[in-house]
Amino acid sequence: MxxxxxxxxxxxxxxxxxxxxxxxxxxxxxxxxxxxxxxxxxxAIRYRRGSKAPRGRLPAILSRDIEIGWTSATAFLALFLFWWAGAAQLAAxxxxxxxxxxxxxxxxxxxxxxxxxxxxxxxxxxxxxxxxxxxxxxxxxxxxxxxxxxxxxxxxxxxxxxxxxxxxxxxxxxxxxxxxxxxxxxxxxxxxxxxxxxxxxxxxxxxxxxxGDNLAQQGAKAFVALGCAGCHVAGGPVHAPGLAGLYGRQVALADGRRVMADEAYLRDSILLPRQDVVAGYDPVMPSFAGVASEAELQRVVAYLMSLREAATP
Ligand code: HEC
Ligand SMILES: [Cu+2]
Missing domain, CATH: 2.60.40.420 (Cupredoxins -  blue copper proteins)
Structure with a gap:
């Protein structure tokens, strides 16, 4: 160019x-x-020092009409700009x-x-x-x-x-x-x-x-490598919730709240397990903040999102 x-x-x-x-x-x-x-x-030019231009009060009518017109015109203009930019931002x-x-x-x-x-x-x-x-x-x-x-x-x-x-x-x-x-x-x-x-x-x-494996398949490997599978397995030594079908479902928490298990919830469950403890379970899950890399997190979350009810991890 x-x-x-x-x-x-x-x-x-x-x-x-x-x-x-x-x-x-x-x-x-x-x-x-x-x-x-x-x-x-x-x-500045018209009313410079020594000029003959008339000075004194502005006629009342003129000043009021100008004031009202100017204020409402700019208010409408500002509202229109706000609406237009806001609508575009919401679409984005x-x-x-x-x-x-x-x-x-x-x-x-x-x-x-x-x-x-x-x-x-x-x-x-x-x-x-x-x-x-x-x-x-x-x-x-x-x-x-x-x-x-x-x-x-x-x-x-x-x-x-x-x-x-x-x-x-x-x-x-x-x-x-x-x-x-x-x-x-x-x-x-x-x-x-x-x-x-x-x-x-x-x-x-x-x-x-x-x-290569797709993201969820890579996540299934990371799920084992990070030691998640050791707890989240049916009949395992630790009483931990099954994760199949979790994504998109409502979860009852120990403090009485109900939250939607969306992607952010899955992520937070891994990084901040104490924040949303599932009702009926002890808060024994360790935080994986600083343990799992960002790439591992993405893969594990993709894996959890791919789990349907049928396949029990
Ligand atoms: C020491 C055992 C243990 C390990 C290791 C463990 N978890 Fe957990 N996990 C739990 C327990 C117990 C709960 C339920 C209590 C809570 O919410 O903290 C839980 C809760 C969860 C939840 C929320 C479940 C729900 O029904 O809302 C998710 C998601 C989860 N774990 C994913 C993982 C992932 C991914 C890993 C590996 C990176 C992992 N866990 C490692 C024991 C464990
Ligand atoms: Cu940068």
């Missing part, structure tokens, strides 16, 4: 909307600044249910990406064109921020919690991926690229990746 690009490419369904809001804000701000600065300059946090779910880990100083097929990539993200993609992200060390300017997508990635973002790519091609949160000495090197492929090519790419 020659010269200076004023805008990054518009490569997602979200991009035109963000640009429209941004442009309107820019125009509105410019008009207000020019108006205020113009009046300031005009009055609600992925369609069929969205392709891709996991991202931010770590000093790289992006690690896992596809549902088990394919793994570093500092690269291949996505199919025209399909909604949902990113479920976590950080291993410090706060990072997943930033793809061409998609107008930026989301912080925070240790100890899951953050999500979604987009639908609308233009095939390669786009910059940045970390947009200062995260240490090599922050500026924490870059990558997003490759948008037509769906057939994405499927071909996905198949061409080294054969």
């Amino acid at each position: 020659g010269g200076v690009a004023l805008w990054p490419a518009q490569a997602s369904a979200e991009a035109p909307r963000v640009d429209a809001i941004f442009s309107l804000l820019l125009v509105v701000s410019a008009v207000i600044i020019l108006l205020v600065a113009g009046l300031l300059l005009g009055f 946090v609600q992925p369609p249910p069929q969205a392709l779910e891709i996991r991202v880990i931010g770590r000093q100083w790289m992006w690690e990406v896992r596809h549902p097929s088990g394919a793994r990539e570093l500092d690269e993200l291949h996505v199919p064109l025209g399909e909604p993609v949902r990113l479920v992200m976590s950080a291993e060390d410090v706060i990072h921020s997943f930033f793809v300017p061409a998609f107008r997508l930026k989301q912080d990635v925070v240790p100890g919690r899951l953050t999500e973002a979604w987009f639908t790519a609308t233009q095939p091609g390669e786009y910059h991926l940045f970390c947009a949160e200062f995260c240490g000495t090599e922050h500026s090197a924490m870059r990558g690229r997003v490759v948008v492929l037509p769906p057939e090519d994405y499927a071909r790419w996905s198949h061409a990746q080294p054969e």
Whole structure:
């Protein structure tokens, strides 16, 4: 691309909307600044010391009407901007249910990406064109921020919690991926690229990746390796709840609360077992914070989410 690009490419369904809001804000701000600065300059000249311009009270009618008009016009304008940006923001946090779910880990100083097929990539993200993609992200060390300017997508990635973002790519091609949160000495090197492929090519790419277990299968291994299986086995030495069919169900807790066993609950159960103790069980489960790596956590949680009622772990 020659010269200076004023805008990054518009490569997602979200991009035109963000640009429209941004442009309107820019125009509105410019008009207000020019108006205020113009009046300031005009009055400064007109009422400079020694000028013959009339001084004294403003006619009451004029000042009241201007006051009411100016205040209500700007209030409506501000409300409209709020509504528009708010509606766009709400749409940006609600992925369609069929969205392709891709996991991202931010770590000093790289992006690690896992596809549902088990394919793994570093500092690269291949996505199919025209399909909604949902990113479920976590950080291993410090706060990072997943930033793809061409998609107008930026989301912080925070240790100890899951953050999500979604987009639908609308233009095939390669786009910059940045970390947009200062995260240490090599922050500026924490870059990558997003490759948008037509769906057939994405499927071909996905198949061409080294054969490996998918995320849930890897999780099943980690479940044994980390020692979870030793307790969470039917008839084992420890009285621990079975985990099959847990995901998506309501859980009764020892303190009387009922909570939904969503992805965050599963994750917290592993990192902070004392926080939500299941009714009828002793709080004997150790915390795996600092024991299981972020990648292991993702795999184990994917495994738990894949467990249906039938298969008892
Ligand atoms: C020392 C035995 C022990 C080990 C090891 C253990 N757990 Fe647990 N786990 C328990 C017990 C007891 C409970 C129920 C009490 C509670 O909620 O803390 C439980 C609760 C849970 C729950 C919540 C279950 C529900 O019905 O809501 C999940 C999820 C879970 N464990 C996953 C794991 C995973 C994953 C591992 C391995 C990383 C693991 N556990 C290791 C004993 C254990
Ligand atoms: Cu970073």
